[in-house]
Structures are given as structure tokens and as C-alpha cells.
Amino acid sequence: MALSTSSNFALPDDAFRAVVEAHRDLTDEQSADFDAALVLILANHIGDIDVLREAIALARRRMIDGQQQQQQQQ
């Protein structure tokens, strides 16, 4: 596993907050544009295709889990 999923920030709340605040005063459309740019900037900074692929797989897995949960609740 090349992707690190242990907590890397000394102050994780600060990191989360920074991303949240970056979206303040943006419309949904603008937020989506912002996210697209942010993802590409961070992906390039990581610069490791294996890490990127694992991160994508992890994020995708969340989507699928989420869908299943929704279906079960209905």
C-alpha cells in the first residue's frame, strides 16, 4: 500500500476547516470547479501514480458503500 491513511496532520481539524472554508460563499457549481482544480493540484504534488490510484480506489469505495447504505434504508 503506497497511500498513507494514518493521520498526517498535527492538527487535522485545521486541515478540514481550511478546505471547508475555501468553499464558503461559492455556489455549488463554483464549488465543483474549485474541487476539480484542488484535486489536480494535490495530485500533481503527490506525483506518484500508484498513490493516486489507491486514493481514487478508496474514494470510489466510499461512493459504493454510500449507495448501498442508501438502498438499504429505502
Next chain:
Amino acid sequence: MAQAKTQFGYRRHPDQDRPGANPAEHAVVVVGAGPVGLSLAIDLAQRGQRVVLLDDADRIGEGSRAICFSKRSLEYWDRLGVGDRMVEKGVVWSVGRIFHGESQLYQFNLLPEDGHKRPAFINLQQYYAEAYLVDRINDLPGIDLRWRNRVSALERRNDSVVLTIETPEGAYRLNAHYVIACDGARSSLRQMVGAEFAGQVFEDQFLIADVKMTAEFPTERWFWFDPPFHAGRSALLHKQPDDVWRIDLQLNRYADPAVEKQPENVRPRIARMLGHDKFEFEWISLYKFQCRRMDRFIHGRVVFAGDSAHQVSPFGARGANSGLEDAENLSWKLDRVLRGRSPASLLESYHIERSAAADENIRESTRSTDFMAPNSHQEARLRKAVLSLAKETEFGKRMVNGGRLSVPCSYDTPLSSPDADAWAGGPRPGCSMLDAPVSPRGGETAYLTDTFRQGGTYFTLLGFGNGAAIDVPDGVKEIRIGGANGLGDTAGLIAKRYDAAPGTAYLLRPDGYVAARFRHPTRAAIAAALSRAQGLN
């Protein structure tokens, strides 16, 4: 289309007088006189094969179609004796610029270093390239080019193929040991062997126009995303000989081709782009691009090459260029097989190498086409992010995909002998040779690709002198750099490009690919690599 002959007559051939049950027999029949079939026929004839080349038309293809021919293709055409003519007529270029809206995002140079005989690209109308190849065929013994000969049926036997051919004077049959199908993207031979042609069709349409005008634009490839004159879509401008300019404009998927192709509808679009309407149309066409390939390029004794085997969208100039690479890959192998010097199984390496190349070309041109015509809102959003990041970051620029232009593929192939020594650079086995200047003693500077070609089209050992003569197996030609009798490397570029030290040697295949390389070549090691590259073990 001045100066080149483009209309050819049908002529009856004695083969047509043979009774149907006893057709004339030929070693190789090439079907299709496009750039691939023509080049393949020349290559085979130069190796001493007699070739029958059939084409259903009596003229060279309509419209310009391919315009960008790669360095690799020019090096191949040098070997076929037509390189100079192509380059003299063509427009040489290596720089491209990418614009977004009003402003330039970045520029690139496809051949930023000196010491190569051929430029990164020339632009030349496909009909000129075809005409020069036909002229070359007429100067060569051994090729029997038959116009208005359309293959209409194919019967596969155990050790041959029987073709039925329609002509203006009726049908006749031919018996061929090998048939090479270079009959284009709509290949009827592909249908005759019952093969599929699976892949992806892109929904957006592209309007392609060649216009004649005098203009001061530089000889560079200019590509726009979302230009002011064609909002929301992409555009391309590129110079060809004779003051002809290629213009591509992306249209949406719902555009009506019959309407959009009308010159009176195209004219205002192009006038908006150029800022004037002092131009004439040479050719207008509308395309939906496709990326498809055959599963197998070899069906018994029918071998597919060029667009019949694989089709790509044109962003990247990978169509004709990759078809020419097919031809150079196939011809030396087929020649060896026909002479009984290698087993027929050597041809399987053609399928392995060139189908992997087709996958790479399809992957690259699919990515470019998708970048130009995003498939979803989110894809469009990511593209927008890349284009905006490209203004201020280097990584953004490099993600902008306005076409990745054709370079020779590297082969992961059973014909290569893996490296046994340590290398810090140079082309590894399975890669194409690199050009560099060489200086013959007392002579003028020449190029390695020339020296390679002049030696004939055999296996070649490129050796870097250390005094001791290398014991070269029979039938292998030697190019020696440095040492007492070798060619000079005045610029030091050969040694650098090949990561060479005294004693280093590269074994090159007849198509200029590296088969093996050695720090301390022995006769046994070279012989083993040679028989492997010839499919002998």
C-alpha cells in the same frame, strides 16, 4: 495538384487470360495502393521480392487527408528512396502552440536538439506522398501495380489464398502465398475473413477544410481551446505546401453534415477565424472520428496493415504514420519467411509488436479526442481546471492535451534479447535506433540513419571501436564508430545517445529497432541474439 501524376490507366494483364481453375500464382499480393500498401510494396521489391499491388481506383485518393508525416516515416521513406522528394516538397515544422481563448498557454518543440537528419515532422498532402510513391514504383523492377483491380472475394486454402478480382473487363483469379490487406479503414478483406473491427466512435463532429490563401502565419501547429472565433470548441491551423492551410473546427454532435459541408456555410466560420475571406476551398469534409482495431492482424495467410487493421482519430497524426511503421515491421519478416530463412511463426511477432503499438496509438488519440470533446459535465469541469491552471503552472500546461504527436512505439517483444549489462541511457532492446551525425574520414558529415540505409536492409551491428575487431556473424553488416577505421563521432553525439563506451555494440534489426546491446560483445552472444531476432528459436 500540379506536377504529380494522379490519374492512372487500367491495363489488361496476361493473368486475366488464365482459366479460373488454374489461376496465376504469386508470392505476395498487396491489396490497396494507399500510403501503406505503396510503401510496403516498395520495401518488399527492394528486398528482391516480386509484388502484385492491386487497387480498386484509377486515381490517387481524394482530398488531402493525412498531412503530418513523422520523422520516423521520413527515415523509412529515405530507405525507400523517396525521403528527399517528400522533404523538398513538404513544409518542415517542429513547433506547436496551444491557445486558450485569446491567449497562448504554451508552446512546445518536438525536436529541440540538433544532429538529426530529418525534422520532427513535415506537412505534405497525402496525395503528393502517394504520387511520389507511385513514381518510385514505376522506377523499380518487381512491382506490378494494377489499377481498377478490386478484390471481391477471398478463399483461404491451407497454403495459399485465392483472390477474385473485378476489373473493367470482368473478373479473374489469383493464387497468392501471402495477401497483405492494406485496403483502408473500410477494408472489405477484413469482412471477407470474418473479422470484427471493434472500438469507440466519438460523438462530436469535426469539420476539416483545406483552404488556399497567402498568409504570414508561421509554419507551426496552432491549436485553440475555446477561441473567440469559435466559442466553446477547439480549432487547429496548420500549413501545407502550395499555400494550402489545414483548418479543423470541432462541431457539436448534432450538426447536420450535409448542411455543415456546404461551402457557403463553412466560409463564414473560417472568415471569422482568419479575419478575412480571401481564400479558396481546396477540400471540405466532415468527420466523426473512431478508434478501432482488429483483434488479430494475421488471419492465416492474410495479413492486415495500416487503417484496415487499426483506425485512430487524427489528433496526433498517428494514422498513416503508424501504418508506415506496420509496413516497415512486416516487410523484412515476410521477406525472410518467403525465402525460407525464418519460419512462418516470425510473422506472429508482427502481430505482437504492431497490435501493441495500435493500442498505444488508440490510447493516445482517444485521450486527446476526449480532452477536446469531454464526455460529461465533470470531464468538462476537470478540463476547465487544467486549462486555467495551465496559465500559471507548469504541471497544468503539461496536462493540456491538444494532440500527442506520433513517435515510434517501443516493443515488448520475443525478438529482443534483454539487457545483461548495465546501461544508463541509450535505446533499450525493442526501441527504435536514434539518429546522430557521423563523420566519415575525410568526408562530409552524414547521419547514422544514412549509414544504416546505405548498408542495405540487413541486420546491422553498430560497434564502438576499442581497437579489437568484433567477430560479426555472417550476413550481419557492421557500422563502426571510432577506433582505427571507424566513422568519426566529431560531435560526440552518437556515443552520448547510445550510452556507448569503447567496446559497446548494438544489434539493429532491418527496421532499425534495437534487438540487443552489449558492453563486451562476443560472437556467441551476438549469434544468439541474432537467431532470436530472426525467430529461429
